[in-house]
Amino acid sequence: MGSDVTAVPAKDDLxxxxxxxxxxDLEMFRRFCTEPGxxxxxxxxxxxxxxxxxxFAADGWLGADDGRLIVQVEPDQAAAGFVSYLxxxxxxxxxxxxxxIALLPAWRGRGIGWRAQALLCDYLFEHTPAQRIQAGTHPENVAEQRSLEKAGFQLEGVVRASEFRAGQWRDGYLYSRLRDDPSPWDRSGE
Structure with a gap:
């Protein structure tokens, strides 16, 4: 499929x-390191x-065991954020x-996140033998839960005390998508 060259329609003619x-793109990554919130x-x-x-100097963020890809919005070629894999x-x-996934605030809520995550799954399923892709999110992040579901993920359950954030241990939700699960492109309706 070649997700690195595929553009998928989103809202707002993007x-x-x-x-x-x-x-x-390194300036955006620096911002994520230093700007609270x-x-x-x-x-x-x-x-x-x-x-x-x-x-970036070591491997261009394209490691064998982990990496990042830029979420680019067309037609203006803006970097909206990045997706990561581990x-x-x-x-x-x-x-x-x-x-x-981490999107800059200006790009959130526009249908970009679920598409980027679905593209990343397609890319990983095409270029690696993995049967399973998983993603975690916060119980209070309802927008990300909807995004993962649109990208073809299914909720597996609660992972108790999986994250230390804001001074306390917190639960998370675990989602997964399997190689054989239906493609979100077949049912997106957007």
């Missing part, structure tokens, strides 16, 4: 595509603003990907 990180509920304190450039293994050959 289209969404994924592409590799470029040097111009920009990343929403996932803010976990200040981070080294130089780390994105070091990672490998995991339950046992033996049961490897999976854990994905995430």
């Amino acid at each position: 289209a969404v595509r994924l592409r590799p990180v470029g040097e111009a 920009l990343i929403g509920l996932d803010w976990s304190g200040f981070r080294d603003p130089g780390s994105p450039a070091r990672r 490998s995991g293994r339950y046992s033996g050959m049961a490897s999976y990907w854990e994905i995430g």
Whole structure:
């Protein structure tokens, strides 16, 4: 399918595509490291603003076990945020990907997030043998729950005390999409 070149229609006559990180994107990554609240509920304190450039220099954020791709909005080629992927293994050959997304506030609520996450799943299923892709979210993040469901994910359950945030341990929701699950493109209606 080649998700890195595929544009998928979204609201407002915009289209969404994924592409590799470029040097111009590093400023956005620095902002996520240093601007409280920009990343929403996932803010976990200040981070080294130089780390994105070091990672980019090492492998362009395209590691074998983890990485990031830019969510680009067409036709203006704006970087709306990024999607991430991290490998995991339950046992033996049961490897999976854990994905995430961070959109800049101006791009939220416009149908971009679910499309970007669905494109990332298509990309990972096409280029790796993983059977499972999973994503976690916060119980209070209803918008992300809807986004994951539109992207073809199913709620598996509550993961108790899975995250330390804002001074306390908090539960999370775990979603998954399997290689054989129906494509969200067949039922999107948008």
